[in-house]
Amino acid sequence: MVDVIISGCGPAGVIAANLLGMQGISTVVFDREKDIFPLPRAVVIDDDIARIIQSAGLIDKVLAVSPSSKGYKFLDQSGNPMFGFKRSGGCTKNGYTATLSIRQPEIEASLRQGLDRFPHVSLHTEHQVEGVVQDEKGVTVTVRDVQSNTLKEVEGKYLLAAEGARSIIRKQLGIELHDYQYDHLWLIVDVLAKEELDLPEMNLQYCNPDRPTTYIYHGKGQYRWEIMLKPGETAETVNREEVIKKLISPWVDPAKVEIERTAVYKFHALLAKEWRKGRVFLLGDTAHQMPPFLGQGLSSGMRDAHNLVWKLSMVLKGQADEKILDTYQTERYPHVAGIIEKAVKLGKIIQISDQKLADLRDELLRNLHDFPNVSEALHGLERSSFPIGKGVHDAKASVSTGMLFIQPQVEKKDGEMVLFDEVACSRFILLGIKRDPLAAAESVDCTELARLSVKSIMVVASDEAASGEFKAHPETGVIVDREGKIAAWCQEHEVDYVLLRPDRYVFGACRAGELNELMISLVGALREPQRV
Known part of the structure; x- marks a missing residue:
C-alpha cells in the first residue's frame, strides 16, 4: 500500500507529487494521456506560485523559460486604459516579479522531470482511474490501462483527485458543484510568428461591446487572442480558417503568422461544495473552474496542492491528528471563492454588449481617473491577494494570520x-x-x-x-x-x-x-x- 495515489498529472497533480516526493511520502500518479498536452493553455503564474515551485526545488528550470509579464491593462472602446493589474520591475514580497509569462507545456515538462528525483514516486501514463472505494484504513482505486484495456486495483492511504473539470471521481462521490451561472463561449487563437511583430508586449483586454477581445503576448513570437462569440454564433460557425483570419486581422496580417491552435471554450464559474470525502480530496479544476480574466486557474490548483500536502505529510508521519485535513477546505475554499467572484464581476464589466451601458462604463472610469489616488489604485489592482480561511492558525493571534510571510x-x-x-x-x-x-x-x-x-x-x-x-x-x-x-x-x-x-x-x-x-x-x- 502506497501513502498517496494521485489521479491526474496536470499542474495540480504534478506539483502535489513533487511536494510529496520532497517529504519522502510514497506516491503513485496515474494520468490517462500518454504525453503532456503540447499546445498552450495557461499563460501566467503569480509570484506566490513561483514560491511554491521553489519549495519543490524546481524554480530555476521554470524561470529559465518564463519571463516577467509586462502587465495587463483593460481598455475602453477608444483604447484608453480603464484599469490594470499591479506589475513591478523588481521582486514582490514573495521574492519574484509579480507575474511570469509561461507556456504551460514547458512548465509541466519541468515538473514531470522533477519526479525522476524520487525513487518513492512513480508516474504511470496511459492509465485512467475509473473508481474508488474506501474504508477507515485507506482507498482502493480501479485503474484502466488504456493500451491493453485491462483493469487493476491499487491500494493507498489517500487519493488526490486532480483529473480536471470532468472528474470521474467527483461524479462517483456525488459531490455537487455551486454554479455561479456564468457561461460564455470564447474563441482561443494561438499563433506563431517567424519574427517579433509590431504588437504590444503588455497583455490587453479590449472592452468593445461589439466584440470583447483579449490579447496576450507570450514572447518568442508567440501571441494569443481570446475572442468572445456573439449571440447565435457557435463553435462550428467561428472555428474555421477564413473566419479566424478575419477576426485577428485588426491586429495582425494573417499571412505573417502560423495559426498554432484554435479552440472554442465555454468559460464556467463552478465550485465544488465538498473538497474532502473521507480519504479522497479534490484539487485544481476538479474542485473549481473559473473564467480566465484573472489568470488564476492553474495557480489556484497549485495553491490547493501546497496547502494539502504539508498537512497530509504531517498526518502520515504521525505529527498531526487526522482532523487537520478538514482545514484543507476551510482554508482554501474562501480564497478560491473570492477569486471566482472577482473574475465573474470582471467578466461582466468586460462583456458589456449594450452600447449605452458600455458608454456609461467608459465615462464613469474616465471621470474616476480625475482623482489621482483613485487612478493610481485602478492601475495597481491585485489578482489573488485574498487571505485563506480559518484553519491551522493561532486562535489568539494579534497579527494577520491567513496571509503569506515575506520572502526577502x-x-x-x-x-x-x-x-x-x-x-x-x-x-x-x-x-x-x-x-x-x-x-x-x-x-x-x-x-x-x-x-x-x-x-x-x-x-x-x-x-x-x-x-x-x-x-x-x-x-x-x-x-x-x-x-x-x-x-x-x-x-x-x-x-x-x-x-x-x-x-x-x-x-x-x-x-x-x-x-x-x-x-x-x-x-x-x-x-x-x-x-x-
Whole structure:
C-alpha cells in the first residue's frame, strides 16, 4: 500500500507529487494521456506560485523559460486604459516579479522531470482511474490501462483527485458543484510568428461591446487572442480558417503568422461544495473552474496542492491528528471563492454588449481617473491577494494570520545570500528577532518541537553579524537580515517571534514572554485543529 495515489498529472497533480516526493511520502500518479498536452493553455503564474515551485526545488528550470509579464491593462472602446493589474520591475514580497509569462507545456515538462528525483514516486501514463472505494484504513482505486484495456486495483492511504473539470471521481462521490451561472463561449487563437511583430508586449483586454477581445503576448513570437462569440454564433460557425483570419486581422496580417491552435471554450464559474470525502480530496479544476480574466486557474490548483500536502505529510508521519485535513477546505475554499467572484464581476464589466451601458462604463472610469489616488489604485489592482480561511492558525493571534510571510534575501551563516524559504524548506519555522527562540523558550518542551520538526531561527541585523555580538543555541539557525525587511515586518506588527507554517503562511506571532503560549497553541492546533 502506497501513502498517496494521485489521479491526474496536470499542474495540480504534478506539483502535489513533487511536494510529496520532497517529504519522502510514497506516491503513485496515474494520468490517462500518454504525453503532456503540447499546445498552450495557461499563460501566467503569480509570484506566490513561483514560491511554491521553489519549495519543490524546481524554480530555476521554470524561470529559465518564463519571463516577467509586462502587465495587463483593460481598455475602453477608444483604447484608453480603464484599469490594470499591479506589475513591478523588481521582486514582490514573495521574492519574484509579480507575474511570469509561461507556456504551460514547458512548465509541466519541468515538473514531470522533477519526479525522476524520487525513487518513492512513480508516474504511470496511459492509465485512467475509473473508481474508488474506501474504508477507515485507506482507498482502493480501479485503474484502466488504456493500451491493453485491462483493469487493476491499487491500494493507498489517500487519493488526490486532480483529473480536471470532468472528474470521474467527483461524479462517483456525488459531490455537487455551486454554479455561479456564468457561461460564455470564447474563441482561443494561438499563433506563431517567424519574427517579433509590431504588437504590444503588455497583455490587453479590449472592452468593445461589439466584440470583447483579449490579447496576450507570450514572447518568442508567440501571441494569443481570446475572442468572445456573439449571440447565435457557435463553435462550428467561428472555428474555421477564413473566419479566424478575419477576426485577428485588426491586429495582425494573417499571412505573417502560423495559426498554432484554435479552440472554442465555454468559460464556467463552478465550485465544488465538498473538497474532502473521507480519504479522497479534490484539487485544481476538479474542485473549481473559473473564467480566465484573472489568470488564476492553474495557480489556484497549485495553491490547493501546497496547502494539502504539508498537512497530509504531517498526518502520515504521525505529527498531526487526522482532523487537520478538514482545514484543507476551510482554508482554501474562501480564497478560491473570492477569486471566482472577482473574475465573474470582471467578466461582466468586460462583456458589456449594450452600447449605452458600455458608454456609461467608459465615462464613469474616465471621470474616476480625475482623482489621482483613485487612478493610481485602478492601475495597481491585485489578482489573488485574498487571505485563506480559518484553519491551522493561532486562535489568539494579534497579527494577520491567513496571509503569506515575506520572502526577502537573507544571508546564511556561511555568507551565502538566499531567498528566505531556502533556510528551512517545508518545515515549521520559529523566528526570533535578535532573540534565540530556544534559549528564550525555557518552559517550551523542546522534545515536542523536535517531534514536529520546528526549525528555530535567530534573525540578526547586519551590524550584529559584523560584530559577532550574539549567542545562539547549537540547534538554532542564524540568518542575517541584510535588507532589514524581516525586522521591519516584525516592528510593524509589534512582535518579537513569528511562527510560520510549512507553506509559509503565518501561524501566529507574539511578544517576548508570550512564546510558550504560542507554542502550546501550535501543539493544540495540530492535535485538535481550531473549530471552524
